Amino acid sequence: xxxLPEVExxxxxxxxxxxxxRIENVTVGLPKIVRGDLSQFQAAIIGNxxxxxxxxAKLLIFHLKKSEPQYxxxxxxxxxxxxxxxxxxxxxxxxxxxxxxxxxxNKYTHLMFHFQDQxxxxxxxxxxxxxxxxxxxxxxxxxxxxxxLEPGTPSFTWQAFKEKIDLRKRPVKSxxxxxxxxxxxxxxxxxxxxxxxxxxxxRNTGTLNDSQKHALYQAIKNIxxxxxxxxxxxFRNYADHEGKKGGYAKFLQVYGRAEEKCLxxxxxxxxxxxAGRGTHYCPVCQQ
DNA sequence: CTTCTTGTTACTGA
DNA sequence: ATCAGTAACAAGAA
Numbered sequence: 001x002x003x004l005p006e007v008e009x010x011x012x013x014x015x016x017x018x019x020x021x022r023i024e025n026v027t028v029g030l031p032k033i034v035r036g037d038l039s040q041f042q043a044a045i046i047g048n049x050x051x052x053x054x055x056x057a058k059l060l061i062f063h064l065k066k067s068e069p070q071y072x073x074x075x076x077x078x079x080x081x082x083x084x085x086x087x088x089x090x091x092x093x094x095x096x097x098x099x100x101x102x103x104x105x106n107k108y109t110h111l112m113f114h115f116q117d118q119x120x121x122x123x124x125x126x127x128x129x130x131x132x133x134x135x136x137x138x139x140x141x142x143x144x145x146x147x148x149l150e151p152g153t154p155s156f157t158w159q160a161f162k163e164k165i166d167l168r169k170r171p172v173k174s175x176x177x178x179x180x181x182x183x184x185x186x187x188x189x190x191x192x193x194x195x196x197x198x199x200x201x202x203r204n205t206g207t208l209n210d211s212q213k214h215a216l217y218q219a220i221k222n223i224x225x226x227x228x229x230x231x232x233x234x235f236r237n238y239a240d241h242e243g244k245k246g247g248y249a250k251f252l253q254v255y256g257r258a259e260e261k262c263l264x265x266x267x268x269x270x271x272x273x274x275a276g277r278g279t280h281y282c283p284v285c286q287q
Numbered sequence: 288c289t290t291c292t293t294g295t296t297a298c299t300g301a
Numbered sequence: 302a303t304c305a306g307t308a309a310c311a312a313g314a315a
Contacts, residue, residue: 001293058294077294079312127311129294170304179295187293236292236314276306277293 002058002076004151004184005227006238006246010082011055013241014121017084019050022116030110033125035133044069044134045113057147057183061140069134073143074123080130081108083122084241126237147183151224161217162210169206172199172216174275182220187277188233188255193219195254200286201274226251254280 002010026045028034034041044064050072052063060082062072074082085104104122105112111123111132123132135143149156149164168175175181176190185193194201196219199212208216232238232246235256239245253263258271262282271280 003294075294077310078292125311126313127293129310168303174305177294278291 001078001186001188001236002080002232002238003186003189004058004224005189005248006232006240007055007058007060007076007184008152008228009232009240009246010076011053011060014082014084015053017086017241018113018115018119018121019052021049021119023048023050023113024116025114027112027114028110029105029112030128033110033123033128033131035131041132041134045072056144056150057179058186059143067137069136069139071135071137071140072132073135073140074132075130076125077127077129077131079108079126079237081122081124081237081239081243082241083124083239083243084119085122086242147179148181150183151185151220152228156221158214158217162213165205165208165213165216169204171202171274172205172208173201173277173279175205176216176220177275177277184224185220188235188252189223189227190277191255191280192223192253195282195286196223198286201279201281202272203287254282256280 023045026042028038031038049065050062051065054061054063058075060074062074064070064072076082083104106124108124108126109122110125110128113121115121123130149160164181165175168181173190173194176185176193177187191201193216197212197215199208199216227233227248230247230251231240233248233252234245235249254269257269258280260269261267262269262285265282265284267282267284269280270283271278273279
């Protein structure tokens with residue numbers, strides 16, 4: 001599922017490919033994937049251009065040349081993909097988009113942006129939870145401000161982290177997954193962060209000492225930067241803008257490894273439910 | 288057939 | 302106010 005590193009990988013890929021191309025047309029195959037008025041959406045997009053792509057948490061922000069609305073937001077939720085084929089032979093050769101048919105468009109393609117140079121950006125979503133939405137400058141700033149600390153930015157300091165975590169008393173994993181606390185972590189990286197920090201996911205944040213809090217802070221920084229470096233994790237159906245899988249899956253230490261041996265101590269990795277999510281942990285390395 | 292998968296929001300109840 | 306739990310969304314894998 002696309003979490004921060006996967007969304008960032010897509011952002012970087014698209015940034016190098018779709019900016020400043022006139023959008024000749026947009027095809028909406030599944031209207032509910034467009035939030036708000038459909039004809040207003042089409043009117044705002046057709047003839048427009050993307051001038052920049054930014055990201056906040058797992059939300060992609062496409063900056064439009066014509067304003068207002070100035071922005072197009074895209075959230076991929078659990079199974080959304082944004083694919084911009086750059087090498088036709090990749091598709092002709094049946095490149096396996098994870099869990100999907102290799103043809104584009106396919107049955108999961110719900111939105112297409114057709115550019116002036118005949119290229120197309122495909123928005124696929126198996127489970128149809130993803131969405132796109134226009135936003136004005138005011139709406140965007142309101143949304144951006146509602147998110148928590150953004151790992152990988154200069155504002156993600158130990159001091160800011162400590163100030164936030166000190167205010168809360170709740171299970172660590174639940175806190176990590178809360179987008180208003182830390183922006184961008186999802187189920188996979190939350191488990192990985194807890195292992196690297198040596199903290200049990202169901203530990204209450206109120207029981208952690210400063211050293212343990214700092215271990216969490218450092219683990220978030222390490223894991224997010226490593227995962228971005230390896231272009232994200234493909235566990236099921238994540239694919240980047242070219243339809244390629246992420247390379248971080250082979251570095252996962254606990255997620256998806258229930259009943260297997262801990263890579264550090266050899267204990268059996270346990271699986272339970274924390275914050276309503278499947279949660280993996282090492283009973284020895286984590287306390 | 289059942290259960291599990293998960294990002295986010297809405298809702299309920301403690 | 303804070304937070305836990307659950308349902309909802311939807312489709313597929315096991």
